[in-house]
Amino acid sequence: MQFEVTARDRRCPARSGRVTTKSGAFATPAFMPVGTAGTVKALTPRQLDEAGAQVILANTYHLFLRPGTDVIRKFGSLHRFMGWEQPILTDSGGFQIFSLRDNARVSESGVRFKSHLDGSAFSLTPEDVVDIQSALDSDIQMVLDHFAPHPASHPQDEKAMRLTGAWAARARERFLKTNKGNGQFAIVQGGLHEDLRECSLRELAAMDFEGYAVGGLSVGESTAEFRRILKPLAPELPDGKPRYLMGSGTPEDILFAVENGMDMFDCVMPSRNARNGTLFSSRGKVRIKNERHKADPRPLDEACACYTCRNFSRAYLRHLFISREILSSILNTIHNIHFYLDFMAKIRYAISSQKFIDFKENFLSLYKGE
């Protein structure tokens, strides 16, 4: 896995670049649509490709449980299993220690889960997570990490951060022994404590991962807290490596993070909102169920060239949503994913044109919503 910075904005730490993996390359800043269970919900791989996706995210924990590592191993890779030949990043299961915390017990050695599917118990060590990701053959593999639920005290955040560091060292060792051409990213933790973030970063940077992520944000903290932590941290992440902000995904958050030097993003928001009838547009969010769209022949977003906007009206999208038709989820997801990927392409073009700040200000001035 390789990374090169291809352009830098003179007025801020924003940069654009290129990550090259064995499954192909993708341009940064990049947004990764979320395909937790080996499918970006409601899209075929072809629709995902046409919406502009170059890299997607899948989840180690979920795929380990279902269909199971052995099934995917039989196919040689997650790519072949799900019919997506381009790069895949897999999250580690660390986030599930947080999101499924009533069913997770953390110890020095690893984490013990009760399956959210059938209640069966199983353990995952940092080494197990590396081995599962080897079976998936994911191009970018996240280490198993841990963070305390927000709000957490300094000692709680420090404990989780130290465990994340110890697990990262073990995961790195296993990865370096077994890796066949993929990359591994570490995850900086430390909660809302700047000193802990700095400490976590120093420890992980010394292990020389292929990339660095910021975890434990967008988990309940305020925008001000999010920005206070990210602003000094982002530019300190190793310059020659991709920098990945995990799970943050409003357009506003992405603009802020890019401005401070982050390169990669993932979020369920565009796809989940699509299924709930909340659509992104250059003028802000649109709630398609609103009566005002009932007979509106205009496309959802006149500035959008996606399949949905090229072929269907707001009135039809509203009809599908009100009628709870599956096609509602499909067309809405195509649009929202396209909106995000087009947004990232515009960001990259702005950076390489030395116009990122102008782009950001212009975007935010139009992006108001209903």
Place this chain on the structure above:
Amino acid sequence: MQFEVTARDRRCPARSGRVTTKSGAFATPAFMPVGTAGTVKALTPRQLDEAGAQVILANTYHLFLRPGTDVIRKFGSLHRFMGWEQPILTDSGGFQIFSLRDNARVSESGVRFKSHLDGSAFSLTPEDVVDIQSALDSDIQMVLDHFAPHPASHPQDEKAMRLTGAWAARARERFLKTNKGNGQFAIVQGGLHEDLRECSLRELAAMDFEGYAVGGLSVGESTAEFRRILKPLAPELPDGKPRYLMGSGTPEDILFAVENGMDMFDCVMPSRNARNGTLFSSRGKVRIKNERHKADPRPLDEACACYTCRNFSRAYLRHLFISREILSSILNTIHNIHFYLDFMAKIRYAISSQKFIDFKENFLSLYKGE
């Protein structure tokens, strides 16, 4: 609307032909995927086209209620509203008198419904149904019909059949005054009474519709009863007009009906079964949730060239179904619709090659299922 018979099988009344409408032509025998509410569930119009659809069915009753005739009128046609530019046939609402019979009251003048959506009351006359279909601008428009629930006595079936005839005359009169280039089909009723079927046919044939349908079958009767009614009736329908068997759709039923001279079919089975995980294949039905498919890398049907079979394994399809992913409904529907449309193409080729009986026997000998 025009129809020509292009080939006849020497050994039976099977024939192939071509229906030409203002929205394009389609070859017969034809299967029409069902798009009740202005969407063939789980497919984009492009996927529907790629699966091989040349004509689809939508429903007057459902579209009248939602989004409402006025909304679609604003778009000029249902085609433009739903993004499907090829031919559309609209059913009349007659079937809903049967399927929603607790909320429908029939009188000489028409039918009074309580909406299945919000309980509001409204009336539909045979003329109303013509006017709504004019607003939809559907290429083939079915008259409002009526049939008694199975099992029905001779007097019950006779009464419904006579009402169907009277309504057909009124619908025809309205259609001939207002039509702009579309076709109108009558519906032969009479239940399981051969004499009533014959009487209904004679009455309707005299009104010179563009096509003739057989209604009131596949509503609970046995296969033997279905065949007893259809076998003598089908070849008696006007030879120079398309003959449409409404709502029947197992492959076995279609083969039987084609052999007796029917040309057009619709059924929710391929799409509904797809969503329930029952898939059609040249070897019979496959229940994709079965454990045996868990790690099976083979396509669902090795004889199939659809997008699903070209790109995905049984193991992946099972994973999606078990995980209740939307993509399960999508890929399964693509396959089942393609299977049906490919089946119809093979039937047409067999007829034009004078091999229909051989094709039927060969198909049925392989089509066994799990």
